[in-house]
Amino acid sequence: MAYAYTPFPYSPPPGLITPEPRHPVVIVGAGPIGLSMAVDLALRGVKSVVLDDNNVVSLGSRAICWAKRTLEIFDRLGIGERMLEKGVTWKVGRQFHGDREVYNFDLLPEPGHKYPAFVNLQQYYVEEYLVERAQDFPDLIDLRFLNKVTDHKGHTDHVELTVETPDGPYTLETDWYIACDGAGSATRKRTNLPFExxxxxxxxxxxxxxxxxxxxxxxxxxxxxxxxxxxxxxxxxxxxxxxxxxxxxxxxxxxxxxxxxxxxxxxxxxxxxxxxxxxxxxxxxxxxxxxxxxxx
Ligand SMILES: Cc1cc2nc3c(=O)[nH]c(=O)nc-3n(C[C@H](O)[C@H](O)[C@H](O)COP(=O)(O)OP(=O)(O)OC[C@H]3O[C@@H](n4cnc5c(N)ncnc54)[C@H](O)[C@@H]3O)c2cc1C
Known part of the structure; x- marks a missing residue:
């Protein structure tokens, strides 16, 4: 059965009406990286605002193979066991030439590890679990969907962001701006950072x-x-x-x-x-x- 996408709710951010106090951290992008960052910071007691221009989890399965080390990190963040329960566990690979098997490997031959070599799980489930985990920290993580960052300006001790919403633009100030806006990162382009x-x-x-x-x-x-x-x-x-x-x-x-x-x-x-x-x-x-x- 196809995955049932449920849009995350949008609420008009306070900054549309009155300037918001400067935030300690603003994360741009609620993909696997931005959401993991927000949860990791929350576990250390650090508040963040997460801005995403979209309001659904990954369209399509996209990344599906999650390696042991990644699973161990997700365990620390609190979603590892859900991934293990839902995902397909594997450790053996086989190579064929034509229809003849020419090589195989076992990525975790010894028993006794908490996490397997790999779990296959569609990226939309991983993002769903991360969003739900982020919602466990309502005082520390402020998730804002349909909030698109259109510009940022660096100052000596803070960054100023321009954010577009369905109700119009607003600005935010933050001590730290963490760009998790994906492979086509507009932040990277605005700052002329190389992607070599x-x-x-x-x-x-x-x-x-x-x-x-x-x-x-x-x-x-x-x-x-x-x-x-x-x-x-x-x-x-x-x-x-x-x-x-x-x-x-x-x-x-x-x-x-x-x-x-x-x-x-x-x-x-x-x-x-x-x-x-x-x-x-x-x-x-x-x-x-x-x-x-x-x-x-
Ligand atoms: C079509 C496609 C197929 C893929 N297939 C595979 C695969 O088969 N296997 C594999 O391992 N990997 C695959 N990938 C790669 C994998 O999906 C990425 O490595 C992974 O999503 C990276 O996570 P991320 O959090 O860095 O970025 P993303 O998942 O891209 O998340 C970035 C988030 O930032 C948001 N955003 C971007 N710009 C702004 C902005 N200005 N303001 C606010 N929000 C913004 C985006 O909406 C998005 O939610 C695929 C990617 C794509 C696009």
Missing amino acids: GQTFDEHFLIADVEMETSPFGDHDTPERWFWFAPPFHNGQSALLHKQPDNIYRIDLQLGPETDPKVEATEQKVVPRLKQMLGDAPFRLDWMSVYKFRCAR
């Missing part, structure tokens, strides 16, 4: 499918399967992961010369998936075409 690294040429298609029969076949122990030159996707690579709710992540290499707008359409995606899944019925839950970028 590499963008790879290849395009990849992500397709999440919901299905009753497992694409892992009889072998439905959750694992990570990766193919070089699979029989169902000529000459390229493919990746398969299981998520909760009978949703499977299929990631197909498309090559460099591809138009993402054309590829991310059902007409193009469904035939590709049928090559892999055969006649097994499936529901396409989400799709996206991306390029891999490493930058900092």
Whole structure:
């Protein structure tokens, strides 16, 4: 079943009517990073205001593989056990060339660890759990949805922000401004900070499918399967992961010369998936075409 998005409520911020006292911390962005930052600060008794231009959790599953170290941090923040309970735990990966298994690995061969090597869980659940956790600190975390930061100015001892809301703009002052506004960060652009690294040429298609029969076949122990030159996707690579709710992540290499707008359409995606899944019925839950970028 598709995830049911419930918009978070918006209330007009006090700064629309009268200037707000200077805040100790303002965090821009209520994605996984901004929400984690707010909860971590609250656990240390530090107040923050979190501003987000949106009012729902992640659109699409996006990040799904959460590593042991990340889970340990989420444990400290108070959502690790929920993630473990809902998520799909795995530790074994298998590599195939064609349909022949050529290599496998076990990321956590010894028992006795609190958290597994990986939990697969859609990013919308992680954000939902983080928002609910943030709401455990009503005196320390002030979550403001549909509040878009459109400008910021640094002064010697504070930062001044301009924020757009459905009721118009207002300004905020803060001792510390923490930019968690994602990979396309407008804060980074306004401050002319570099974002150096590499963008790879290849395009990849992500397709999440919901299905009753497992694409892992009889072998439905959750694992990570990766193919070089699979029989169902000529000459390229493919990746398969299981998520909760009978949703499977299929990631197909498309090559460099591809138009993402054309590829991310059902007409193009469904035939590709049928090559892999055969006649097994499936529901396409989400799709996206991306390029891999490493930058900092
Ligand atoms: C289409 C897509 C597919 C992805 N697929 C995968 C995947 O398969 N696997 C994987 O590991 N990762 C994936 N990612 C990456 C993963 O989602 C990110 O690494 C992760 O979301 C980063 O978290 P974040 O909190 O830094 O940023 P984000 O999740 O981007 O959160 C930033 C938040 O800031 C808000 N914001 C931005 N600008 C402003 C502003 N001016 N004012 C107020 N709020 C603002 C945004 O609305 C957003 O809520 C994908 C990303 C995208 C976009």
